[in-house]
Amino acid sequence: MSEPRRSPLRLLRVAAWCLAGALSFGALSTTAPDTLTPNLAKFGSSTAFPYSQLIDFPIMTGVTLALLGIIFLGVGVWRVRAGGTAALLVFGLAAGLAGGVHIYRAVDAGLTSPPRVVAAEATAAPTQGEVADGEGATDGANAEGEKPDGESRAEGEKPDGEGAAEGEGAAPAVPTRLVLAQLNVEGDTAVHDAIVRDLVRAAPDVVVIANAGEGYAQALVDKMVERKLGPFDIQPNTGNLFVISNTATTNFRVASTGSISSDQNLGAVTQGGALVLTDGAGTSLYAVAVAERDRKDMAPFQRDIAAVGSMCDNSGLIVVGDLSTSMASGPLKHSQCRDAATELGHGAAGTWPASVPAWLGVPRAHVLLSSDTVWQPAAIASFEIPRSAHRGLVVTLSR
Secondary structure: OOOOOOOHHHHHHHHHHHHHHHHHHHHHHOOOHHHHOOOOOOOOHHHOOOHHHHHHOHHHHHHHHHHHHHHHHHHHHHHHHOOOOOHHHHHHHHHHHHHHHHHHHHHHHOOOOOOEOOOOOOOOOOOOOOOOOHHHHOOOHHHHOOOOHHHHHHOOOOOOHHHHHHOOOOOOOOOOEEEEEEEEOOOOOOOOHHHHHHHHHHOOOEEEEEOOOOOHHHHHHHHHHHOOOOOEEEOOOEOOEEEEEEOOOOOOEEOOOOOOOOOOOOOOOOOOOEEEEEOOOOOEEEEEEOOOOOOOOOHHHHHHHHHHHHHOOOOOEEEEEEOOOOOOOHHHHOOOOEEHHHHOOOOOOOOEOOOOOHHHOEOOEEEEEOOOOOOEEEEEEEEEOOOOOOEEEEEEEEO
């Protein structure tokens, strides 16, 4: 006796449920790829394609999933009423939930753009010797509209006022403020006047330049000194990474080999370059540029970002650089690193690409702090970099 023939409709229902289950899992897995998926890479699925790209654009990913959820919920309700399967409802719920999680995380980290380093917002930073409380503990000048330091410097004043003059150019033994600037110039060799203007107004103590072209660091120093900012040291470069430190306000020097450790780092430096500086007073600065993500070969990026994440296990460390990813990447998310932008309410504001609004971009420029450092984020600002797809970042720390 022959077996009863299966109904084509029943087979379609089974196929629909299988597809809905797979799509639902795919949507939900984007919210926690390292937990919900088998490891697609040595350092977690969040560093592998496509998860690495999806989690870096939480608003785009979240809104897309939320819209799919709404559409499939509507169609699913209509199909159920017509006697169809509820598979569409399941996927609609999963997509809507995943989209909501992405949007919530972005809003919670802070989507608003940092204030721009422009004449109407930027003001002179207090001297390194001032106590960082009250107005000194924040760079509230960026938002309160006080007189910009760019104007006063054009008249020939020292960037740090009395603090720069007291020791005849010597940096204070224990500074209470530290202004860090990070920019990615994408191989540029000519220094644009707009960058000099914004850096002079921000008065950084340390400038970390990723992907600098030949002669860029020296040209930038020369132009800033012309504007009465500095003097500066250009630290030994690694790769295309350059670090400039203000010798009037800091005592940073290249640290000895092995002064910080990284269990994850498989090479001496990251692909984009790395340099460790110390001020001799308990503060170490790790300037770094992470390899660009290449979907055909993600391994260099994965090794680099894992190395950076492990750096915050070191005591009193500040990490500054272009990390090519957001804090959603597993090695950073699960590290001991504190993100200055997130603590200041701008953690999801993108610095790349500069052609889109910050809330649509990826925050790739970072200032990270180890959990035990005495430094605390006090203020943040951004600036445009002509001929580059990146925005620059200026973070003020206080203690």
